[in-house]
Amino acid sequence: MKSKQIKFALAALIAATFFVSCSSDNNNDPTPTPEAKKEIGLSTSTTLGSYLTDKDGKSLYFFAADAKGQASCSGGCEAVWPPFYVDNLTADKLSTGLTFSDFATITTTSGKKQLTYKGWPLYYYAPSVSGTNTAEAAGKTTGDGVGGVWFIAKPDYSVMIVSSQLTGHDGKNYKSDYTVGDGLTTYFTDAKGLTLYSFKNDNFQKNNFTKADFSNNAVWPIYETDKIVVPSVLDKSKFSVITVFGKSQLVYNGWPLYYFGQDASVRGANKGISFPAPAVWPVVVKDAPLAI
Numbered sequence: 483m484k485s486k487q488i489k490f491a492l493a494a495l496i497a498a499t500f501f502v503s504c505s506s507d508n509n510n511d512p513t514p515t516p517e518a519k520k521e522i523g524l525s526t527s528t529t530l531g532s533y534l535t536d537k538d539g540k541s542l543y544f545f546a547a548d549a550k551g552q553a554s555c556s557g558g559c560e561a562v563w564p565p566f567y568v569d570n571l572t573a574d575k576l577s578t579g580l581t582f583s584d585f586a587t588i589t590t591t592s593g594k595k596q597l598t599y600k601g602w603p604l605y606y607y608a609p610s611v612s613g614t615n616t617a618e619a620a621g622k623t624t625g626d627g628v629g630g631v632w633f634i635a636k637p638d639y640s641v642m643i644v645s646s647q648l649t650g651h652d653g654k655n656y657k658s659d660y661t662v663g664d665g666l667t668t669y670f671t672d673a674k675g676l677t678l679y680s681f682k683n684d685n686f687q688k689n690n691f692t693k694a695d696f697s698n699n700a701v702w703p704i705y706e707t708d709k710i711v712v713p714s715v716l717d718k719s720k721f722s723v724i725t726v727f728g729k730s731q732l733v734y735n736g737w738p739l740y741y742f743g744q745d746a747s748v749r750g751a752n753k754g755i756s757f758p759a760p761a762v763w764p765v766v767v768k769d770a771p772l773a774i
Contacts, residue, residue, distance in 0.1 A: 521575035534635040539620035546631035549646035550750030553590040565596035566604040650756025660760040669765035675749040680737035686773040705739040736773030
């Protein structure tokens with residue numbers, strides 16, 4: 483029953499993004515600079531910075547529902563967001579600035595091969611134009627931000643967004659309000675999809691958990707970075723960096739950000755939401771209240 487509820491929720495998310503995708507006419511009008519003759523290149527725009535493109539300069543995208551590295555876009559969704567794939571990809575087919583080990587191949591539910599980047603399946607955008615799905619032209623990034631769950635594929639994100647079921651270390655499923663139940667929660671991860679948490683006992687830009695000798699850092703490792711590169715739907719000004727005993731820790735809306743040791747660097751794991759009790763260490767969400 484729970485599995486059916488989760489599948490229903492995911493189907494609803496995909497259906498919603500499919501509807502918004504077909505009606506979106508957002509256009510950032512960037513100036514692309516793809517590297518010639520590379521199967522996967524990097525282009526830049528004044529608003530989005532550097533992002534991945536195919537050999538023709540067509541933009542590539544991530545989907546928030548792919549929390550665990552699976553391709554969640556199927557059926558009608560796949561018509562709007564076709565999977566991207568390059569056969570026999572090798573390092574020499576990549577633009578300077580891209581690392582071959584960051585790419586892998588998966589198979590979609592429809593049996594198609596699809597490339598992933600840092601664990602994120604890569605997609606094109608082909609919105610409906612006069613009733614026909616038409617591939618986005620080279621140099622366009624109109625798919626970025628669609629439905630709040632589709633994002634341009636950047637090589638340097640420090641924060642990403644996923645929409646997934648919360649499952650605590652106790653094995654129970656939780657809803658966004660941390661009551662037991664099934665349902666998708668949209669929250670932050672790092673660039674590789676590893677869940678980020680805040681601590682309810684922290685204060686505004688003040689880490690109250692980590693010890694000076696970092697002896698408890700393995701339990702709740704700080705998210706150690708001074709880089710702030712986030713999806714366009716997020717307010718970058720809400721992010722900051724603090725120094726914790728000589729190390730840089732990323733902060734959102736005043737809340738220092740952490741990993742959970744028991745997630746064991748597994749993409750999509752969010753066991754920390756129930757440890758030691760639900761909501762003591764919540765996942766970080768866009769509308770998190772300002773820390774005090």
